[in-house]
Amino acid sequence: MDRADQVRVNPEKLREAIMRPNARLLKLDGLNPVFDNQGDLAWGAAYEASPDNDLLLLGVDGDTPCFAELNGGGNSGPASDPRLWQALGALSPDQAAVYATARSLVDWHARHKFCAQCGKPTSSRKGGWARQCDKDDGGCGAEHFPRTDPVAIMLSECEGKVLLGRQPMFPHKRFSALAGFIEPGESIEGGVKRELWEEAGIKVRDVQYVASQPWPFPSSLMMACTSITDDPKLTLDEEEIEEAHWFSLDEVKASMNGDPDAPFIAPPPFAIAYNLLVHWLDGQDS
The missing domain is CATH 3.90.79.10 (Nucleoside Triphosphate Pyrophosphohydrolase)
Structure with a gap:
């Protein structure tokens, strides 16, 4: 999957990608994966996302933009849950990489809602690949990026x-x-x-x-x-x-x-x- 950095950083291209009829949304239960009847990652349409949540651009698969919903993380249960390991073991490497990206980023957003520099609220930017402290709300304007x-x-x-x-x-x-x-x-x-x-x-x-x-x-x-x-x-x-x-x-x-x-x-x-x-x-x- 092309991570499409040129789309992330361009608000107009990002809006266009979200509005495409074929845009897909990765289904998540909090941070846990959701599977279809074949045991693969389950996808829905991007328009099914809650209007209250921002979207994370996972990338573009061919001509299909792929997103995940920044749903606040939710209660995923312990990472040591054997049911999670069993489910992950059935995924192909490509699907496992998509899930790893989504889980890491959704979790990062849930844990970084406030600026580490001044303590003011932050909001999602660059298709979910950054957060920014908003100067208009009295913040310092600092940008924050996911860490590995x-x-x-x-x-x-x-x-x-x-x-x-x-x-x-x-x-x-x-x-x-x-x-x-x-x-x-x-x-x-x-x-x-x-x-x-x-x-x-x-x-x-x-x-x-x-x-x-x-x-x-x-x-x-x-x-x-x-x-x-x-x-x-x-x-x-x-x-x-x-x-x-x-x-x-x-x-x-x-x-x-x-x-x-x-x-x-x-x-x-x-x-x-x-x-x-x-x-x-x-x-x-x-």
Whole structure:
């Protein structure tokens, strides 16, 4: 989908896009997706949107403008709801990206109704891709843009085994790659090294970037990396990590295959942690 920045920033083009007979509106239940009978994202007509709500221009699909309603966010329930993960797992990558964009932006608008600079109310601008503090209402005129929080998600290898952990909120036996936010003034590599030291007590080297994935809970960019450590001794941050273990090649293969006797339950296939494990397995077999 073309995100159509040239339409976002042009009020006349934006109005024209909204008024097109084929303009579509992504259906949302608060922040949660709504599905059609085929299990795909459900769409309606743009004119079905409430006149009290602004519209977010998601982009243009061919010649079809696609919008979401800035509905205030609503009560989406916990992001750990297994029903949400099951639903997301059935979406194609393209549809998942559309939903991630909509969820992140709708949530951002709901949480940024007031100016961080002067405290006055803000309103949607640029097709939902900015908010502005209105000088006519006594505000400072500052523009505010959606933010994306960078997160490192990483594996560490030692003597042919890979480190995985589980948080207290995870289902029983669910293990995944460790992760943490990149801090201001920090590189991706520095964030990986710091997080693995803080959460697992290991010193790592040879940090390698693998891939990235948007993660709209609420608005993160997951940056997947691998690393190596020479000392497997773990010292866990028990407030963050309930347990962590080194898993062998055969154990990871069994878990990824869903074997009933596998030592852990693998991350869901739509999560980048799953693809990070696939990448690690491919490297072991090559």
